[in-house]
Amino acid sequence: MSEESKERxxxxxxxxxxxxxxxxxxxxxxxxxxxxxxxxIVNELVNEGKLKYWSSGSTTMYMLPSEGDVDKEEKGMN
Amino acid sequence: MALKHATPMLDELEKGPWPSFVTDVKRLAAKGNKMCEDWLGLMELSFKDKETHWKHGGIVGVLGYGGGVIGRYADRPDLFPGVAHFHTVRVNQPSAKYYTTDVLRKICDLWDARGSGLTNMHGSTGDIVLLGTTTDQLEPLFYDLTHDLGMDLGGSGSNMRTPEGCLGKSRCEWSCIDTQEIIHDITMEYQDALHRPMFPYKFKFKASGCPCDCVAAIARSDCSIIGTWRDKIRIDQEAVRAYVGGELSPHAGAGGTEKRAFDIKEEVLDLCPTRCMDWDGKNLKIWDEDCTRCMHCIRVMPRALRPGVDTGASILVGAKAPILEGAQLSSLVIPFMKMEPPFGEFKEFVEKMWDWWMEQGKNRERLGETIQRLTLREFLKVCDLSADPRMVSTPRYNPYIFYDPADVPGGWEHDEKAFRERHQA
Incomplete structure (x- = not known):
């Protein structure tokens, strides 16, 4: 159930x-x-590295690791 | 020593009799702190341009945590490379902010080594705020913080935020609840909510020991825990007479300790919001059933009046600052609850409240806004609470308040035609 939910x-x-x-x-x-x-379930996805947190400081959002790259962020591309 | 950037506008903030954060930052910059040097330059540019040069938010953090670190970047790293990355770290403060000097020195040493050296003691959430570090320092900082200092990160983002309380029974004779114990217990019980986001938006607990509400829980927290009592105000009639006779200084001497005439009618009785007190020249009488626990009389005559002994807390929900909707104070939902470890009754309520808010809350909607949208009646229903006259500001002015259309024959619908047939004029 959990694996199927993660996939979805x-x-x-x-x-x-x-x-x-x-x-x-x-x-x-x-x-x-x-x-x-x-x-x-979402936290498991984060722990497995399949999702990443993005935080504005007041709100937290989730993104794919391919979209959220620290190097890109630090170069101002995210 | 000349600073790297001229700061004529920031220099204005050093004028006047007040301590200046600009002076503090300059002091560090003069010692060769590169981050502080460029911080001054970036701030001066922001003042000149009248817009911020900080970029907001990011993916940086420590492994396994979804809060506690807030990514900050300068949008002019070409001009100010020292603050190209300037992440904020929130550290969970000890309950009521009691530290040893040894711990404070260690925090400062750690931050000098791993960050800018700039701190904010404390942020409005209560956290120790460590301002300005780079991504590569986050994990080593977290390791040192947890292993050497036994401290942890605080909350940020859509997490439960670091709970905060007043000094409580540790120093205050009016405290009706052990705020330190409550805050520590909530912090430990809800570690997962504190470190891993799950809510539509931020969620704050604050606890004040008495209705004076020194941490402003009623104005700043989604769930306010405010100490109160349900028996009678304790009266020492001898001390009341001593105040009236000018032997004791009112307000515990806060307005001056010299002897002065004290008019109990003008300074206490007439200022009581429910007029529930009387003075016959010898004895003070209080109709406690009418008292709303405003604390005014107790604050004026602390030697004569004290909170009762059957103590607990009032629980209120929904305060917030203006973002989506206007500012809001908390609304009373549980007039009295004993607050004793392990706080089972309180936690049952919290979990029902969270379940409902998680299911019903829109993105970036605080609990108070969800309640406003879906009604307090609905909130009380899902939390298994009953409406109570104490939740209404002036119940005696208008006692005809029905919370649920199901309680009223015909609900809220009104058949005007049928009404007019019965009432011609």
Missing amino acids: ILEYVKSQKKTKHYFNDLCKAIPEIKMMQAKK
Whole structure:
């Protein structure tokens, strides 16, 4: 269940044009799962390196590692 | 020693009798601190251009944490390479901000070695804010912080933010709850929420020991825990007479310790918001059932009046600063709750509240805004709370408040035609 949910989240993120996603948006990929549980699944994706956090300081968003590269960010490209 | 950048506009902030952060930064820059040198230059440019030259946010952080580090970059690294990366690190402060000088020295030494040396003690969330470091220093800093100092990062982003409380019982005779214990317990219990984002937006807990609310929990926190009592204000009638006789200084001498005439009617009775007190020339009488725990009389005559002994907390929710909607104070949802370890009843409430907010909250919507959108009635229902007259600011002025259309025959619908048939005029 968890693996399938992870796949669905990743597919959803890859299908979107925008690069940064709110947690609520990720949950649209797995609407049948409660948010508390969804949080654990999303965190597993982060721990596995399949998603990355992006934070403005006040809000946190998620992105694919291919989109969020520290070198690029530091060169001002993200 | 001449500084790298001329700062005529920043220099204005050194004038006047107040301490100046510009002077502090210049002092570090004069010692050859490259980050501080360029920080001064970048700030001067921002003042000149009247727009910021900081870029906001990023993906930097430490492994396994989704908060505590806020990426900051200068948009003119060509001019100010020292602040090209200038990340902020939030460090979870100890409850009520008690430190040993040894710990403070170690934090400063660590930050001199791994960052700019600039700190903000403390940020408005209560954290120790370490200003300005580079990406390569984040993991070593985190290691040193956790291993050598036994400290951890605080909250940022869509996390539970670092909980904050007043000094509580450690120094304050009015404290009705052990704020330090509560804040420490919430911090430890909800580590996952503190370090890994899960909410639609930020979520803050603040605890004040009494209704004086020294940490302004009612104005600044999504969940305010404010100490109160449910029995009677303790009165020492001898001390009341001593105040009236001018033997004791009102306000604990805060307005001057010299003896002066004290008009109890003008300075206490007439200022009581519910007029629940009377003075017959010998004894002070308080109708405690009418008291709203404003603390005014206790603050004026602290030797004579004290909070009761059956203490606990009022729980309020939904305060916030203006971002999506205007500023909002917390609304009372639990008039009284005993707050004793392990705080099971409180945590049950918190988890129901979070479940609802996570499911219903829109992106970047604070709890107070979700409640405003979906109604307080709905919030009370999902948290298994009952509406109570104490949640209404003037219940006696208008007691006809129904929270749920299901409680009213016909709900909110009004058949005007049928009404007019019954009432011709």
